[in-house]
Amino acid sequence: MRRADRLFQIVQHLRGGRLVTARMLGERLEVSERTIYRDIADLQSTGVPIDGEAGVGYLMREGFDLPPLMFTRDEIVALVAGARMVRAFGGAQMARAAEEALVKIGAVLPDQEKARIARTEIHMPDWVVSDEQRKLIDLLERAVDARDVLAIDYSDEAGKASKREIRPLGLWFWGKVWTLVAWCELRDDFRAFRIDRIAGTVSAGRTFRHERGKQLADFYRTWEVRGHG
Numbered sequence: 039m040r041r042a043d044r045l046f047q048i049v050q051h052l053r054g055g056r057l058v059t060a061r062m063l064g065e066r067l068e069v070s071e072r073t074i075y076r077d078i079a080d081l082q083s084t085g086v087p088i089d090g091e092a093g094v095g096y097l098m099r100e101g102f103d104l105p106p107l108m109f110t111r112d113e114i115v116a117l118v119a120g121a122r123m124v125r126a127f128g129g130a131q132m133a134r135a136a137e138e139a140l141v142k143i144g145a146v147l148p149d150q151e152k153a154r155i156a157r158t159e160i161h162m163p164d165w166v167v168s169d170e171q172r173k174l175i176d177l178l179e180r181a182v183d184a185r186d187v188l189a190i191d192y193s194d195e196a197g198k199a200s201k202r203e204i205r206p207l208g209l210w211f212w213g214k215v216w217t218l219v220a221w222c223e224l225r226d227d228f229r230a231f232r233i234d235r236i237a238g239t240v241s242a243g244r245t246f247r248h249e250r251g252k253q254l255a256d257f258y259r260t261w262e263v264r265g266h267g
Contacts, residue, residue, distance in 0.1 A: 041077075044069065048077055050142065052088060052098040059095040109151060117143065118158040126162035127211060129175030171216070174233055175209065178218050182206045185245045187223075191238035192231055200224070204231070205246045207254045221252045228257045 044067055051058055051066065060074040067074075075092055082088050090096035109117070121136035128136070144152050167175070181188055188206055193199045202224035210217045215232050222229040250256070 045077055045081060048074070048081065049086065049098070052096060053145075057090070057095040057097045060092060063096075109147070111154060114151065114154045115158050115160065118155055119160040122160060122162045126164065126166045128167070128172070129179060130169070130172040131176045132179070133172070171233065174236065174239065175216060177239060178206055178209060178233065181241075182208060185247070187242040187244050187246050188220075189240050189242045190231070190236050193235045193237060199237070203242050204229070205252065207257065219254070219257055228260060 047067055048063060051063060060071040060078070063074045064071045071092075078088060078090075078096060087099040088096050089099060118140065121140050124136040125133040140155065144155050147155075178188075180186075186206070187203055189201065189203050191199065191201055202222055204218075204220035204222050206218055206220045208219045210219060210230070215234060217230045217232050218236075219228065219230050221227075
């Protein structure tokens, strides 16, 4: 998690006048208490009204909040529909994050706009993606973000199995299936892997640097040249 994101999360956890300890924040954000102490001090130095001390806990005084958000009716529908689609088709962590995002947005919307969230009648089924695929989607998304090389067991359309190491670059959802675009070190080329054909995935124990010719932008150019644009 980026430091800026962590600072934002600390503020969110302290909203509402709740007493929160550094240990609680550290466990939720997966950092040390010492890191929380530094973050709290930095927030206080920028004027965020946080009271408390190490070993006791922290709370944020009333009057500090995000400004009201103003969305059009169509924007609210788009946000709700997007969150519900992620909940139905995305990874488990993605789904939880989408729900939390809606809660946070609702908390700072004016009452009239807040009611529109509940009135948005766009729904998704809950059984589209299996628990195993949800876990895999989350694992792949984290690998893309961290640039982790993965070792996978994969079966192609004909059922032929292979083992290969890949550099994950991005996830695509096609309405029925997810695919992972990656640089395949076995084929020395870009490949799009259907995640429902990935039988096993482990970290190869190393990360990769973006190299010219092996990046997502290069994949797009290759895609267009091959007539898929």
